[in-house]
Every structure is written in structure tokens, then in C-alpha cells.
Amino acid sequence: MLTAAEILERAVSGERRWLARAVTLIEHRRAGAALAKLEVRRRGEPGAPQVIGLTGPPGAGKSTFADRLVTEARAAGKRVAVVAVDPSSPFSGGAILGDRIRMERHTGDDGVYVRSLSSRGHLGGLSTATAEVVDLLDACGFDLIVVETVGVGQSELGVIEVADTAVVVLTPESGDTVQTMKAGLLEIADVFVVNKADRPGADRLARELRRSVELTENTGWRTPVHTASALEKQGIDQVLASATAHMDWCCGEGREAWRRRRGDAQVRLFLDLVAERARRDALSGLGESREAALRSFALSPHAAMEEL
Ligand SMILES: Nc1nc2c(ncn2[C@@H]2O[C@H](COP(=O)(O)OP(=O)(O)OP(=O)(O)O)[C@@H](O)[C@H]2O)c(=O)[nH]1
Numbered sequence: 655m656l657t658a659a660e661i662l663e664r665a666v667s668g669e670r671r672w673l674a675r676a677v678t679l680i681e682h683r684r685a686g687a688a689l690a691k692l693e694v695r696r697r698g699e700p701g702a703p704q705v706i707g708l709t710g711p712p713g714a715g716k717s718t719f720a721d722r723l724v725t726e727a728r729a730a731g732k733r734v735a736v737v738a739v740d741p742s743s744p745f746s747g748g749a750i751l752g753d754r755i756r757m758e759r760h761t762g763d764d765g766v767y768v769r770s771l772s773s774r775g776h777l778g779g780l781s782t783a784t785a786e787v788v789d790l791l792d793a794c795g796f797d798l799i800v801v802e803t804v805g806v807g808q809s810e811l812g813v814i815e816v817a818d819t820a821v822v823v824l825t826p827e828s829g830d831t832v833q834t835m836k837a838g839l840l841e842i843a844d845v846f847v848v849n850k851a852d853r854p855g856a857d858r859l860a861r862e863l864r865r866s867v868e869l870t871e872n873t874g875w876r877t878p879v880h881t882a883s884a885l886e887k888q889g890i891d892q893v894l895a896s897a898t899a900h901m902d903w904c905c906g907e908g909r910e911a912w913r914r915r916r917g918d919a920q921v922r923l924f925l926d927l928v929a930e931r932a933r934r935d936a937l938s939g940l941g942e943s944r945e946a947a948l949r950s951f952a953l954s955p956h957a958a959m960e961e962l
């Protein structure tokens with residue numbers, strides 16, 4: 655039996671099999687303090703690796719887009735990792751399976767690593783796990799890390815916070831900009847993509863988004879709005895160029911904004927870790943029989959807390 659530290663070490667030394675094991679360890683929340691020893695490049699300074707977050711409604715084309723980004727990055731000689739995070743439910747393995755099959759064309763390519771993360775097997779902690787997996791991939795030397803997550807609620811905002819650049823993927827069918835604002839996507843988007851532009855309505859939504867972006871207070875970065883078709887390979891270059899322009903901005907004029915976002919993410923990660931530990935300790939501290947009392951309504955949650 656190897657320790658968590660040994661597994662992480664082997665993963666970082668470049669062994670794929672161990673990278674998979676290490677990610678699973680993190681997914682199951684069992685890597686613990688061994689993570690603190692990773693040599694993460696992306697700490698106080700932006701640059702390497704570049705972390706792009708892809709979020710948006712279900713079926714918007716995020717995975718198709720990620721696949722295109724992988725192809726572009728490989729053509730540029732970059733090593734790239736894709737992490738597909740599925741916050742929806744422990745039962746929705748279907749989409750992830752689809753992603754796997756689509757990404758299979760990259761298998762055998764040592765410069766590509768694709769992995770999905772789900773909340774299966776543990777309570778919450780998905781954004782914490784994502785941040786830790788990104789750190790691991792960073793330490794493994796990947797040049798580009800793409801994090802894909804479905805944008806439906808607050809949970810994925812924490813997931814996408816790990817990225818340097820948040821790319822929000824919408825479609826002509828995504829509805830209007832009011833809905834986009836309600837979902838909080840307007841605040842987090844560094845780049846907007848109206849995908850499926852091979853269908854009608856893309857230009858109209860893009861115009862609306864541009865207007866909304868102009869009305870939104872910003873940090874000096876004006877969020878570009880692109881139309882694209884991941885399916886027909888249209889507009890991918892422009893999106894990638896905008897993501898890179900945003901990264902350059904983060905390294906220059908936007909450095910303070912980048913640092914603030916990364917700093918907030920650090921604090922959130924810390925608080926999440928504390929919460930995770932507290933939940934675990936609370937349950938074991940309560941003990942099995944009192945937990946049974948809680949489950950059978952013999953003990954109220956409030957009384958249980960006082961007891962603890
Ligand atoms: N017409 C059209 N279809 C597209 C385009 N991009 C993706 N699709 C299709 O849309 C469907 C969903 O694509 P995915 O890439 O799986 O979308 P996703 O956002 O990753 O989906 P989830 O991860 O399930 O939220 C697939 O059938 C794609 O082939 C596009 O540009 N145009």
C-alpha cells in the first residue's frame with residue numbers, strides 16, 4: 655500500500671497510471687496534507703499553466719469545444735489536460751461517458767490527459783477537489799488545463815473560480831441575457847461564446863450580450879463576445895485568441911484583478927477544507943448511536959449540535 659504522498663510523487667514523475675490513481679484519491683478526498691508538498695507553478699503569478707474554465711447550460715457544446723481546444727493546443731505543441739466536472743447528480747454518468755468516447759481520439763497521445771470528476775462517493779467538496787486536481791496537473795507540467803462544468807447554479811461558480819479565464823458557452827436556444835444574468839454568468843465571464851452559430855439566433859444573442867457587457871462594471875477587461883460552431887469548427891481560433899489575450903492581460907495590466915481572484919479562491923479553498931474536516935469530525939464525534947437517534951428523529955439536529 656502506497657501512501658498518498660507516494661502516489662502523488664509517482665503521478666508527478668509522469669506515470670499516467672499513477673496520475674489516475676492520484677486524481678481518484680483527491681476525488682475521494684483522501685489525499686489530505688500530502689497535497690501541500692506539490693510543486694505548484696501557478697501560485698502568486700499568472701502564466702504557466704494556462705487554466706481555462708468552460709461553463710454554460712447543459713448541452714451547450716462545452717465538451718465539443720474542449721475537444722477542439724485540445725486539438726489546437728496539441729497542434730501548438732502544448733501538453734493539455736481536460737477535467738470535466740459534473741456537479742449535477744451522482745447518477746448522471748451518461749454525459750461523462752459521452753465525453754469519454756468523444757475524447758477517445760486523443761488516447762495514446764501522451765500530451766493529452768482527460769478525466770471526469772463527479773460527486774459520487776463523497777459529500778460535496780467538488781470545487782475543492784477540482785482546485786486540488788488542477789494543482790496536481792499543474793505540478794505534472796501540463797501547459798493548458800481546461801476545466802469543464804455545467805453552469806446551472808452556485809456550485810459551479812466555485813469550480814470555475816479556479817480558472818484564469820472563464821469562458822461561458824451559450825447557444826441561440828439558451829434564452830435571453832436576463833437569464834444569463836440571473837445565473838450569475840455575466841459576472842464570471844471573461845469570454846462569451848455563442849456556440850451552435852450554425853443555427854439561427856446566434857447573432858441576435860451575441861448583440862444582446864455585447865450590450866449587457868457594456869453596461870456591466872468591469873475591472874478594465876471588456877469581455878469579448880464570439881459566435882462559433884464547435885461542430886463545424888468555426889470561430890475556435892478567435893475564442894482561443896481571446897482567452898490568450900485575457901491571460902496576457904492577467905500577466906500585465908490585470909495582474910491585481912487576477913491576484914484578487916486567485917486570493918479569493920485560496921481563502922475559499924481553505925474554508926472549504928475546514929468545513930470538510932468539521933463535517934467529518936462532527937459525525938464521528940457524534941458517534942453511531944447518536945447518529946441513529948438523529949436519523950430516527952429521536953434526536954433533533956439542534957440538540958445534536960448542542961450535545962457535540
Ligand atoms: N449544431 C451544433 N451542434 C453542436 C455544436 N457543438 C456541439 N453540438 C452538439 O450538441 C450536443 C451537446 O454537445 P456537448 O459538447 O456534449 O455539450 P456539453 O455542453 O458538453 O454538454 P453537457 O456536458 O452534457 O452539459 C452534441 O450532440 C454536439 O454534437 C455546434 O456548434 N452546432
Ligand SMILES: [Mg+2]
Nearest residue numbers: 716717749753
Ligand atoms: Mg460536456
